[in-house]
Amino acid sequence: MTSSVDFTFATSGLQSMLKFFTGTLDAAYFGSTPFLLGYAYGLPVRAIGIAQRLGTGHAVVTRGQPPTRPRIGTVSGSTGHEIAHVWATRTDREPVFVDLPPNDQVMAFKAGFIDGIACWEPYTTLAVRLGGERVLTGRESGNQLNLVCASSEALRERAPALRALLRTHDQATHKLNDGVSRSELHFLQGVFGDSLSQSECEVILRDGIEWADSAESSPTGRRDEITASLRASRDFLVSAGLISGNLPDLADAVAHLGDEAESEDPDRARTLRLGYSDSIMCAPILLGRHARLFRANGLDDTDSESRIVERIAALDEDYRKALRSIRTLISPEPELAVMKAGKIVEQELADFYERCFDRTPPRAISGAIDELSRFGVMPTRAAAAAHWLRNLRNDSAHRGREAVQYAETAYRLTVEILEWLQQETAQQLPRCARCGRAIEDDSWVACPHCAQVRRRDCGACGEPVQASWKACPHCGHGVQGQR
Structure with a gap:
């Protein structure tokens, strides 16, 4: 039975861990440090594989010669926090740790409020810049690790889905080890932020993290490596005051997913709730989703609604650039943001219409939207978004500062329309200007469905001309009305 997968975003592994406490996640990637922290406090979660071994991407980044008591931004209880503890011990420093989400660490470092960060990619590269x-x-x-983890309930009730997750992880990992394609790199770079160049993203993916195949060693070997990593994290967590007392028995911390078949219960919910973040540690999840690897392994993600940042990352560069130009206006000039969104979509739809029907679009863009919709080219959802955006554009000048919320709406509508345009353009066939049916062969001189003439020969030079042209491009002779 096919399982569905529902993606839940978090800013860090620690935040994902808290979602396990509330029962809203079935699986996620954790660093070994936050995993042990949660496990020590009774979190019903087990490690089912090694996601990555840490490379240069996880790091302490400081500016100049840090003082004896430097202020270091980190996520409390994270792998970055543990690495900072190791650094402090080796350099006889006594840092003051400032608990901040990864992006806020970079902002505080830029402003000079902290002396360094202890984090992971892409934030360490941004701090180096x-x-x-x-x-x-x-x-x-x-020997810290990033782990693939699952709740005890999921291990009991969703083992086949977890095995499918591990297969997806392994396939995405192979892609990352072999070098992703340019389109996949373009997508990942877009997710991790346009402030990160594609070349920087490529270096991080290649050198910053050691991508690990979860099945590359025996179950015993994986268990031993994970257990050693957890034991190494214990001293840090105790010294930081994050756990106390005896360490729980680690014998049950690692679970092996065998190949046993699961008895089917048609009444049981089959959704696998998967947590992830903007960390490059989660690149296998993002890449697996983008490359449809989840579906290839029997995990249906069609009902999962991607975050808008991932949807934009999947668009062509020209569309991403257009959306950036809208985004920069939303806060300072929301009315202009709505106007710009409407103008961009109107031009893109007009160009699409002209390519589709080989004729000048109606003067009012609403006419083009209606025709595209009537002929079945434009789905109802995209047409409704286009009409809504057109109305927002017409009304934006009268909304004043109230337009901020409408600018956000206009931005999301633009993303939806551009997504449809990109998908449709990739498979676009010309359409008959009369009946709207697809012209499957561009050499056809007339529509086989309604007999509308598409091509003629120029009466002066004999070269083929399209029916909508007013003059022959070969000799300049007027062709309008020729038969």
């Missing part, structure tokens, strides 16, 4: 230096990396700090 601000003048920072990696003073200790995950590769140098010990």
